[in-house]
Amino acid sequence: MNVVAQFGIYQGKELSDTELNEILTSELRARFFDRAVSYLVRSPKTEFQVRRYLKDLAFKKKGKWFEDISKEDISSIEEFVVKKLLEYEYLNDEKYAQMFVESRIKNKPRGKNILYGELVSKGVSKDIIEKVLEETLGDEYSVLVATYRKKFKEEKITFEDRKKIDFLRRKGFNWDLIEKYINNESSK
Structure with a gap:
């Protein structure tokens, strides 16, 4: 909403310091909100990422938007701004985490450990991460098999194949899962 209309400003109206501060705050809220929405339009973000963006924006705009x-x-x-974004459902860490995990499984398969670390670094709470990984990741073993086959095709794996085992470890798969896969492959 236009600040002039919102505060009933007209030419010659005397404004107190309190009113002036209120107008400035309202204008800044609108600017920060608009910028946050533009930031979210490019790609979904977590609440943590938006808060960091807003802090950076305040630092950059000091002297331009406000003295x-x-x-x-x-x-x-x-x-x-964050409250409004949550209210409008522009921010939702759980949906973000689900989309992130689904995208990773489809495009860059990773194990639970790597996905967990990536989501923590994006500021998603541990409760949400655990819930989403449980629901979305499903069978981590099948992700391991797909990841292995994508890289090594039909090559067999043994306990002596350090290169292949290290590859799977770097992708975030735990030893129990890798061991299960090696045992299944060697029994074929």
């Missing part, structure tokens, strides 16, 4: 504003005011603007 002297307290950290508390910036923090309250950040809270306002």
